[in-house]
Amino acid sequence: MEAVEVHAVEAHGVTKSFGAVRAVDGLGLRLDRGRTVALLGPNGAGKSTLISMILGLRTPDTGTVRVLGGSPERAVRAGRVGAMPQTGRLIGGVTVRELVGFVQRAHASVARGPMPSTAELMDIARISDLAGRRADGLSGGQAQRVRFALAVAGAPDLIVLDEPTAALDIESRHELWVAIRACAERGATVLFSTHYLEEADAEADRIVVVDRGRVVADGTSDEIKRRVPGRTVSVDASVLPDPSGLPGVLSSEVDGRRVRLHTTDADATVLALAAAGAVRDLEVTGASLEQAFLTLTHSAPAGTETPEAVR
Numbered sequence: 001m002e003a004v005e006v007h008a009v010e011a012h013g014v015t016k017s018f019g020a021v022r023a024v025d026g027l028g029l030r031l032d033r034g035r036t037v038a039l040l041g042p043n044g045a046g047k048s049t050l051i052s053m054i055l056g057l058r059t060p061d062t063g064t065v066r067v068l069g070g071s072p073e074r075a076v077r078a079g080r081v082g083a084m085p086q087t088g089r090l091i092g093g094v095t096v097r098e099l100v101g102f103v104q105r106a107h108a109s110v111a112r113g114p115m116p117s118t119a120e121l122m123d124i125a126r127i128s129d130l131a132g133r134r135a136d137g138l139s140g141g142q143a144q145r146v147r148f149a150l151a152v153a154g155a156p157d158l159i160v161l162d163e164p165t166a167a168l169d170i171e172s173r174h175e176l177w178v179a180i181r182a183c184a185e186r187g188a189t190v191l192f193s194t195h196y197l198e199e200a201d202a203e204a205d206r207i208v209v210v211d212r213g214r215v216v217a218d219g220t221s222d223e224i225k226r227r228v229p230g231r232t233v234s235v236d237a238s239v240l241p242d243p244s245g246l247p248g249v250l251s252s253e254v255d256g257r258r259v260r261l262h263t264t265d266a267d268a269t270v271l272a273l274a275a276a277g278a279v280r281d282l283e284v285t286g287a288s289l290e291q292a293f294l295t296l297t298h299s300a301p302a303g304t305e306t307p308e309a310v311r
């Protein structure tokens with residue numbers, strides 16, 4: 001009997017090993033439809049392996065992965081999943097318009113509803129100005145937008161992007177994100193892996209942090225930042241007394257004319273700074289996503305239980 005289709009992706013107890021390396025280790029995950037989800041994790045955390053199982057390219061050793069209520073293979077075959085590989089040359093001898101049109105026609109046979117025209121698709125992917133260019137003669141950023149257009153040519157429900165902006169300059173990253181957002185706004189679920197934490201912070205509704213093959217945090221960016229105790233108190237460096245004598249302060253760093261104090265007790269630190277007359281340009285902030293990420297992915301010794309997910 002067909003399963004009730006609720007989640008874009010559902011993974012239960014998934015493991016995958018390569019020889020002695022356990023790339024994915026009892027991972028569980030549920031992605032609601034229509035969200036944009038970032039997959040974060042240090043090198044070797046298991047992100048690409050997980051993505052390859054979501055795309056049906058690898059089979060879990062144990063556990064199950066379901067995509068849009070069925071097997072990953074079935075969702076992919078039905079044209080409901082669009083994926084963009086990390087790299088790959090575009091074929092030569094054709095224009096961008098011909099290539100996009102060809103891939104779109106190939107999808108038309110399994111289309112479940114109206115698909116955007118080739119012109120609309122090229123507009124979404126921000127490649128209209130490249131329509132007449134040879135597909136094998138593009139810059140890295142241009143080629144990546146064409147790959148994105150090919151990934152979404154069949155108007156997929158789930159778009160899976162493995163490090164989509166790796167090696168792109170800031171302008172190309174921005175352009176690609178405009179395109180990805182346009183698809184998300186049309187209702188697609190977007191799952192992307194990245195090493196750019198600011199990208200996850202800015203673009204994702206939800207962030208899943210993976211370390212050593214397991215989910216170690218799962219929530220909004222703010223929820224994940226709140227997982228890390230402590231605050232950062234920053235003041236003008238010229239008025240600061242010796243930070244080592246301040247209550248609560250674990251470490252400090254100078255950034256231009258400001259000093260950032262990482263403290264376990266922001267109130268006590270601020271009171272001591274005030275008593276020393278050193279509160280010029282005072283600012284108190286929570287942990288950054290980078291601090292949270294580093295804490296979450298380096299604090300748990302190998303083999304310990306997965307910490308409670310945020311939700």
Ligand SMILES: Nc1ncnc2c1ncn2[C@@H]1O[C@H](COP(=O)(O)OP(=O)(O)OP(=O)(O)O)[C@@H](O)[C@H]1O
Pocket residue numbers: 018021022023041042043044045046047048049050
């Ligand atoms: N085909 C393979 N053969 C052997 N080991 C592999 C293979 N694919 C992945 N691994 C190993 O599995 C672990 C997880 O790799 P994976 O590529 O999934 O991590 P990742 O989080 O995507 O890393 P990165 O951010 O560096 O891309 C690593 O230790 C990696 O060396």
